[in-house]
Amino acid sequence: MSLTASRTELGADLALEMYRRMTLIRLFEEQANELYRSAKMPGLTHLYIGEEAIAVGVCSALRREDWITSTHRGHGHCLAKGAEVGRMFAELLGKEAGYCRGKGGSMHIADHENGNLGANAIVGGSTGIATGAAFSAKRRGTDQVAVCFFGEGALGQGLLYEVMNIASLWTLPVIYVCENNQYNEYTHYLEATAGEILARPRAFGIEAREVDGQDVRAVYGQTAELVERARGGGGPAFLLCNTYRYHGHHVGDVDRAYYRTKEEEDLWRSERDPLALHGTWLEEQRLATPETLKNTELEARAEIGAGLAFALEAPFPDPSEVTEDVYA
Amino acid sequence: MPELTFAQAVNQALAEELRRDDTVFVIGEDVAEAGTPFKVLAGLVDEFGPERVLDSPISEPGITGLGVGAAVTGMRPVVDIMFGDFLTLVMDQLANQAAKTHYMSGGKLKVPLTLRTTMGATRRSAAQHSQSLHAWVAHVPGLKVVLPSTPADAKGLLKTAIRDDNPVVFIEDKMDYAVKGEVPDGEYTIPFGVADVKREGEDVTIVATSSMVRVALAAAEQLETEGISAEVIDPRTLVPLDRDALIASAEKTGRAIVVDEGHQSYGASAELAAVIAERAFYSLDAPVRRLGAMDVPVPFSPPLEDETVPTPETVAAAARQLCGRT
Numbered sequence: 001m002s003l004t005a006s007r008t009e010l011g012a013d014l015a016l017e018m019y020r021r022m023t024l025i026r027l028f029e030e031q032a033n034e035l036y037r038s039a040k041m042p043g044l045t046h047l048y049i050g051e052e053a054i055a056v057g058v059c060s061a062l063r064r065e066d067w068i069t070s071t072h073r074g075h076g077h078c079l080a081k082g083a084e085v086g087r088m089f090a091e092l093l094g095k096e097a098g099y100c101r102g103k104g105g106s107m108h109i110a111d112h113e114n115g116n117l118g119a120n121a122i123v124g125g126s127t128g129i130a131t132g133a134a135f136s137a138k139r140r141g142t143d144q145v146a147v148c149f150f151g152e153g154a155l156g157q158g159l160l161y162e163v164m165n166i167a168s169l170w171t172l173p174v175i176y177v178c179e180n181n182q183y184n185e186y187t188h189y190l191e192a193t194a195g196e197i198l199a200r201p202r203a204f205g206i207e208a209r210e211v212d213g214q215d216v217r218a219v220y221g222q223t224a225e226l227v228e229r230a231r232g233g234g235g236p237a238f239l240l241c242n243t244y245r246y247h248g249h250h251v252g253d254v255d256r257a258y259y260r261t262k263e264e265e266d267l268w269r270s271e272r273d274p275l276a277l278h279g280t281w282l283e284e285q286r287l288a289t290p291e292t293l294k295n296t297e298l299e300a301r302a303e304i305g306a307g308l309a310f311a312l313e314a315p316f317p318d319p320s321e322v323t324e325d326v327y328a
Numbered sequence: 329m330p331e332l333t334f335a336q337a338v339n340q341a342l343a344e345e346l347r348r349d350d351t352v353f354v355i356g357e358d359v360a361e362a363g364t365p366f367k368v369l370a371g372l373v374d375e376f377g378p379e380r381v382l383d384s385p386i387s388e389p390g391i392t393g394l395g396v397g398a399a400v401t402g403m404r405p406v407v408d409i410m411f412g413d414f415l416t417l418v419m420d421q422l423a424n425q426a427a428k429t430h431y432m433s434g435g436k437l438k439v440p441l442t443l444r445t446t447m448g449a450t451r452r453s454a455a456q457h458s459q460s461l462h463a464w465v466a467h468v469p470g471l472k473v474v475l476p477s478t479p480a481d482a483k484g485l486l487k488t489a490i491r492d493d494n495p496v497v498f499i500e501d502k503m504d505y506a507v508k509g510e511v512p513d514g515e516y517t518i519p520f521g522v523a524d525v526k527r528e529g530e531d532v533t534i535v536a537t538s539s540m541v542r543v544a545l546a547a548a549e550q551l552e553t554e555g556i557s558a559e560v561i562d563p564r565t566l567v568p569l570d571r572d573a574l575i576a577s578a579e580k581t582g583r584a585i586v587v588d589e590g591h592q593s594y595g596a597s598a599e600l601a602a603v604i605a606e607r608a609f610y611s612l613d614a615p616v617r618r619l620g621a622m623d624v625p626v627p628f629s630p631p632l633e634d635e636t637v638p639t640p641e642t643v644a645a646a647a648r649q650l651c652g653r654t
Contacts, residue, residue: 128393162390
C-alpha cells in the first residue's frame with residue numbers, strides 16, 4: 001500500500017534523475033574496474049555494480065544536509081549523495097585533487113559538504129558514527145536524519161546491536177540500511193546469519209522493513225516514509241534491501257566458482273538488473289523513450305570521461321604532505 | 329589558593345566546560361545520579377540535566393562510536409570509560425575511527441572527542457580493573473594522551489582536552505582521586521606538550537608520569553637526606569611530548585630514570601628513555617634506567633600486587649645505583 005502511494009508521488013523528473021544517477025554509478029564502477037585491470041590504480045577496490053538502486057533510492061529521499069555513513073563498497077553512496085566524478089577518481093588514484101587529498105583512497109572517501117561522513121573499511125565500523133550524528137541532530141535541535149549503510153556482513157558485528165539499542169532508547173533519527181548482497185566476502189550469508197534478520201532490529205523495538213533492493217522506486221518509497229517518520233521524532237528504523245553484487249568481493253576476485261555459480265550471477269544480471277528494470281518502467285510509463293535513455297547514458301559517459309581525464313592528469317600530493325592533518 | 333581533591337578538580341573542569349559550551353556533553357555508564365563509582369562526577373547531572381550528562385547502557389564501543397559521530401557533526405563529547413582496562417573494548421572506535429578520521433579525510437573532518445578513563449594498580453581490583461594501558465593509545469598517531477598527576481594539572485589539562493579539536497585520551501589514576509592539592513582560583517587552562525618540573529635537583533633526573541610523580545617525589549625526599557639531589561619532571565602529556573624539557577633536564581643532571589606504571593616492556597617508559605638516550609647521550613654519566621610495572625597480569629593478593637609497581641624505595645635504590653652510591 002505504501003509503495004503504491006509513493007509511486008504516485010514520484011514525479012517524472014525524479015524518476016529520470018534516479019535513472020541517470022544509477023547509470024553514472026554503473027559507468028563509474030566499470031571505469032574503476034578498468035583502472036585496476038590496466039594497473040593505473042594503486043591497490044584494490046570494491047565494486048557496487050548491481051546494487052545501484054539502493055544508494056540512489058535511499059539518497060533520493062534525503063536532503064543535502066542529511067548525513068550518511070558508507071562502507072568499503074561505497075562509491076555508489078558517494079555519487080548518490082552528490083559527489084563529483086572527477087574528485088572521486090582523483091581520490092581512487094591517490095591524487096591531491098581527490099576528496100581526501102589522496103590520503104583516504106577508495107575505502108575512505110568522505111564528502112562532508114554533501115553530508116557524507118565517510119566510507120569505512122571496518123565492517124560495521126561506522127554504525128556508531130551514524131548513530132552519533134543522529135544524536136547530534138537531535139541534541140542540537142535540527143531535523144537532520146542520519147543513514148547508516150552497511151552490508152549484511154556487518155550483522156555479525158556487536159557494535160551494530162549496541163547502537164541500535166541506544167538509538168531505540170533515545171529515539172534517534174537514524175536509519176540502518178542493510179544491503180544484503182548475499183555474500184559476506186566469499187561466504188553466503190546464510191552460513192553466517194542465524195534466525196531472521198528483521199527479528200534483530202525488532203527485538204530493540206525498531207521499525208524494520210524489507211524491500212526489493214533492485215527496485216529503485218520501492219527503495220525510494222520505503223526510505224521516504226522512514227525518513228519522514230524519523231524527522232518527525234518517530235525514531236530509528238531498519239531497512240533490509242535484498243540485492244546482488246555482480247562482481248567479486250573486490251576487483252581481484254575474478255574466479256568465484258568455488259563460492260557461487262555463473263548461472264546465479266547470470267540470472268541476477270539478466271532478470272534483476274536495477275537499471276534495466278527502471279528503464280523498462282520509465283518506457284512503460286511513457287516517461288522516457290529508448291532514445292532518451294540512450295542519451296542519458298551518453299551524457300553520463302561524457303561526464304565519466306571528463307572526470308577520468310581530470311583525475312589522470314591531476315598531480316600527486318607533494319611528499320611533504322605526509323605529516324599534514326595528523327592533528328587538527 | 330583553595331585545596332581540592334583530584335576528583336573535585338576533574339569535576340570542576342567538567343562543570344566549567346559544560347557551562348561554557350553548550351555542545352559539550354558527558355556520556356558513560358553511571359555518570360549521572362551515581363556520579364560514577366568513584367563519585368568524580370557527583371552533582372553534574374543536577375546542574376546540567378540528563379540531556380547533557382547521560383547514563384548509557386554498558387556498551388563501551390557503542391558510546392565511543394556515538395561520541396565520534398557526535399564530534400564530527402559539531403559537538404564536544406566527553407566519553408567516560410570507567411576502567412582503563414575497558415580501552416580494550418573501544419579500540420576500533422578509538423584507533424581506527426577517531427584517530428584516523430581527520431587524516432583519512434584529508435583534514436576535512438575533525439573529531440573533538442575527549443575520552444576520560446582510569447589507570448593504576450594497588451587498589452586490590454585484580455587483573456581486569458588495574459591496568460595502565462596508556463602506551464596502547466600513545467602508539468596511535470592522531471590521538472593525544474594526557475596523564476595528569478596533580479589536582480591543578482588535572483583541571484587545567486582537562487579543560488584544554490575538551491577544547492582541543494582532536495581526540496584526546498585523558499587518563500586519571502584511581503589512586504589519585506582522594507589526593508589533595510592547591511588549585512588556582514578562576515579560569516585557567518594548561519597547554520599540552522609542556523612538561524612541568526615538580527622538584528628541582530642537580531644529581532639525577534626522575535621522569536615520572538601520573539601517580540608515579542608522587543612516588544618519585546617521595547623518593548626524592550629520601551634521597552635528599554642522603555645527599556642526592558633529584559629533579560622530578562612530569563611530561564603531563566605523552567602525546568604531544570615535551571622532548572626538549574626531558575633532554576634539558578637529563579643534560580643538566582647527567583643521569584636519568586624513567587618511572588611509569590605501564591608494563592615496563594614495550595611501554596611508555598621505553599619511549600621516554602629512548603628520547604633521552606638518543607638526544608642527551610653525550611651528557612650522560614650512566615645509562616638511562618627504566619622502572620615500570622612488572623610484566624605480569626596484576627595479581628589480586630596484596631603482597632603480590634605491591635610487588636608489581638615502582639615504589640619510593642625502588643626508585644630511590646635505582647637513583648643511588650646511578651649515582652654510584654650502592
